[in-house]
Amino acid sequence: MIAQNSIQEVMNRADILEVLGQFIRLKKRGANHIANCPFHNEKTPSFYVSGAKGIYKCFGCGKGGNVVTFIQEHEKLTYPESIRWLADYYKIELEESEKTPEQQQQQLAEESLRILNEWAAQYFQDTLLNTDEGQAIGLSYFKQRGYKKDIIDKFRLGYNPEEGHAVYKAGKQKGYSAELLEKAGLVKNRNGQYYDVYRGRVIFPIQSMTGRVLGFGARILKSNEKAPKYINTPENELYNKSRILYGMYQSRQAISKLDECFLVEGYTDVISLHMGGVENVVASSGTSLTEDQLRAIGHLTRNLTILYDGDAAGVKAALRGLDMALGQSFNVQLVLLPEGEDPDSFIQKSGAARFHEYVKENKQDVIGFRMEVGMRDVGNDPVKKSKLVNEVAESISRINKAEDFALQDHYIREASRKLSVDEAGLVNLINKYIRERIDQESRQKRTTERLPEQEAYPEYDTITEPQPEIQKKSSDEAQEWQLIRVLIEHGAKVMEGYANAADFIYQRIDPDLIETPMARQLFDIYFAFREAYQTVPDMSYFVSYPDQQIQQQMSNFMQAGEDVSPKWKENYGIETMHGDLNYINEVESPVAYFEIKKLKGIQAEVWERIGKEQDPTRMAALMKKFLELKESEKDMLKRMHTVIFKMRN
Numbered sequence: 001m002i003a004q005n006s007i008q009e010v011m012n013r014a015d016i017l018e019v020l021g022q023f024i025r026l027k028k029r030g031a032n033h034i035a036n037c038p039f040h041n042e043k044t045p046s047f048y049v050s051g052a053k054g055i056y057k058c059f060g061c062g063k064g065g066n067v068v069t070f071i072q073e074h075e076k077l078t079y080p081e082s083i084r085w086l087a088d089y090y091k092i093e094l095e096e097s098e099k100t101p102e103q104q105q106q107q108l109a110e111e112s113l114r115i116l117n118e119w120a121a122q123y124f125q126d127t128l129l130n131t132d133e134g135q136a137i138g139l140s141y142f143k144q145r146g147y148k149k150d151i152i153d154k155f156r157l158g159y160n161p162e163e164g165h166a167v168y169k170a171g172k173q174k175g176y177s178a179e180l181l182e183k184a185g186l187v188k189n190r191n192g193q194y195y196d197v198y199r200g201r202v203i204f205p206i207q208s209m210t211g212r213v214l215g216f217g218a219r220i221l222k223s224n225e226k227a228p229k230y231i232n233t234p235e236n237e238l239y240n241k242s243r244i245l246y247g248m249y250q251s252r253q254a255i256s257k258l259d260e261c262f263l264v265e266g267y268t269d270v271i272s273l274h275m276g277g278v279e280n281v282v283a284s285s286g287t288s289l290t291e292d293q294l295r296a297i298g299h300l301t302r303n304l305t306i307l308y309d310g311d312a313a314g315v316k317a318a319l320r321g322l323d324m325a326l327g328q329s330f331n332v333q334l335v336l337l338p339e340g341e342d343p344d345s346f347i348q349k350s351g352a353a354r355f356h357e358y359v360k361e362n363k364q365d366v367i368g369f370r371m372e373v374g375m376r377d378v379g380n381d382p383v384k385k386s387k388l389v390n391e392v393a394e395s396i397s398r399i400n401k402a403e404d405f406a407l408q409d410h411y412i413r414e415a416s417r418k419l420s421v422d423e424a425g426l427v428n429l430i431n432k433y434i435r436e437r438i439d440q441e442s443r444q445k446r447t448t449e450r451l452p453e454q455e456a457y458p459e460y461d462t463i464t465e466p467q468p469e470i471q472k473k474s475s476d477e478a479q480e481w482q483l484i485r486v487l488i489e490h491g492a493k494v495m496e497g498y499a500n501a502a503d504f505i506y507q508r509i510d511p512d513l514i515e516t517p518m519a520r521q522l523f524d525i526y527f528a529f530r531e532a533y534q535t536v537p538d539m540s541y542f543v544s545y546p547d548q549q550i551q552q553q554m555s556n557f558m559q560a561g562e563d564v565s566p567k568w569k570e571n572y573g574i575e576t577m578h579g580d581l582n583y584i585n586e587v588e589s590p591v592a593y594f595e596i597k598k599l600k601g602i603q604a605e606v607w608e609r610i611g612k613e614q615d616p617t618r619m620a621a622l623m624k625k626f627l628e629l630k631e632s633e634k635d636m637l638k639r640m641h642t643v644i645f646k647m648r649n
């Protein structure tokens with residue numbers, strides 16, 4: 001367990017803008033920063049970050065929280081792991097409180113792979129640079145490829161000795177168990193003997209976005225028909241092939257800065273491009289793109305340019321997974337390299353200037369590329385042609401028409417010309433695919449839709465004259481959260497006749513009327529703090545409160561704009577007010593709401609007694625009382641009309 005004071009230190013040090021800036025492109029807007037949300041796909045930013053409050057909130061998908069929840073969500077880590085991540089980032093030494101043996105065991109298992117990989121990467125690099133064999137075999141291979149010391153360091157390249165047990169012996173000596181070494185893919189057991197899996201190979205460590213070593217790729221140097229050219233780490237807790245993009249750690253800043261990501265196939269393609277000064281490049285290891293990989297790229301840019309060599313395998317790989325990218329609003333371009341060249345050989349031969357020139361001249365969009373490759377294959381076969389037309393129509397249908405109307409239109413004309421089909425027929429086909437997808441989506445939506453919330457006191461609607469019903473416009477729960485938000489945001493501010501706004505709320509509101517358990521809990525925490533310290537807590541106290549749900553809730557208090565709902569004016573003629581004293585209205589509004597709620601509670605009691613009362617005199621008195629209560633409610637509502645209502649939904 002991490003000691004509480006250490007967690008506090010991390011929370012105090014961690015700057016939300018700095019940390020989030022490692023993963024997404026933040027732009028300043030007013031008091032906040034905005035970005036395209038990393039948790040859902042979008043083209044226009046609805047992800048807001050408040051540097052001052054230390055919280056973020058997405059108004060598209062609803063995700064929100066503080067710097068720790070961001071790391072948890074984004075890096076798929078647990079709470080303590082996220083604290084460790086941040087401590088690591090800020091070089092803060094964590095104090096550990098007592099752990100149970102089970103916790104120790106658990107943590108050990110989680111971190112041991114990470115530690116072992118880090119050690120192994122170091123070992124491989126030391127062997128490459130500082131041993132005779134490493135220099136003679138590994139280093140000379142890299143030198144022959146033109147790799148200099150700086151690029152070897154940048155990608156942490158290494159070498160595994162040929163002898164057969166070198167890594168096993170060195171690892172055992174360091175105290176790593178044979179099981180762990182095997183799990184990490186470094187050694188293998190054959191007939192009771194452990195031998196090095198990567199023996200005689202050069203090593204490419206595969207790093208996470210934050211630079212952690214997740215696994216290795218190892219390339220053979222001697223020609224051997226039976227052995228594979230590359231061996232990779234087997235899938236384990238750290239190494240998950242579908243999530244990995246080689247070079248992400250070294251390239252992410254350039255990708256973000258240049259707003260474009262090149263995608264290549266191999267490790268050496270990435271390294272050679274870096275050497276040639278093209279640093280916005282990652283490799284997908286030859287497989288088709290996965291959703292996880294696209295998401296990782298999408299955090300940094302929506303412009304994806306795929307560089308492929310002319311051989312058939314490369315082309316096929318390029319086409320897989322691209323419909324997914326189109327559907328996620330990526331601007332995908334393809335560049336087919338000259339015959340016989342891969343990105344590695346091409347940049348080494350022609351240099352960066354010619355490379356950029358070539359890319360610019362040969363960029364082709366996915367659909368155009370698909371049509372060209374497809375037409376080559378179709379020949380005079382009508383069945384093949386019909387299949388191709390359908391495929392192209394399906395791809396075009398994935399372009400979001402509202403956002404990219406011109407682009408879709410362009411493709412339709414292009415496809416009609418290149419495939420020699422009728423434009424109107426093609427449009428019909430595209431519309432068919434769009435309709436099918438909409439049907440499918442709405443079917444999914446229907447099953448997840450929630451029932452409307454029950455209205456408060458519905459029985460009164462039938463017996464009283466129509467009147468503005470607060471509850472109808474905004475649920476009780478929203479009003480309760482509104483109260484807590486106002487309390488935390490404005491509690492310390494001046495309120496005439498009271499110590500401060502918090503005191504006003506404390507004296508006027510009956511906490512038992514707060515029905516949402518967490519809102520009540522926050523109300524109680526707030527005033528317990530005031531009781532103990534004779535001052536009110538501010539937002540930062542709750543943002544770093546050691547309860548994740550509370551931290552999470554704080555981000556919900558953030559909002560895009562200070563919009564007063566136009567509906568209020570429309571429905572009730574409520575005028576809005578501007579200026580510094582706005583907070584007074586913000587404080588008065590939930591207080592008035594709770595006063596009406598209290599009144600409605602008394603009304604409900606009286607109404608219940610009327611229903612049970614048999615004696616006509618007492619019944620008449622209760623009726624009179626009930627009507628009086630209705631009158632005061634009306635007065636109260638009238639008074640409320642003079643304050644601003646803000647909708648917080």
Ligand code: ZN
Pocket residue numbers: 037038039040047058059060061062063
């Ligand atoms: Zn979102």
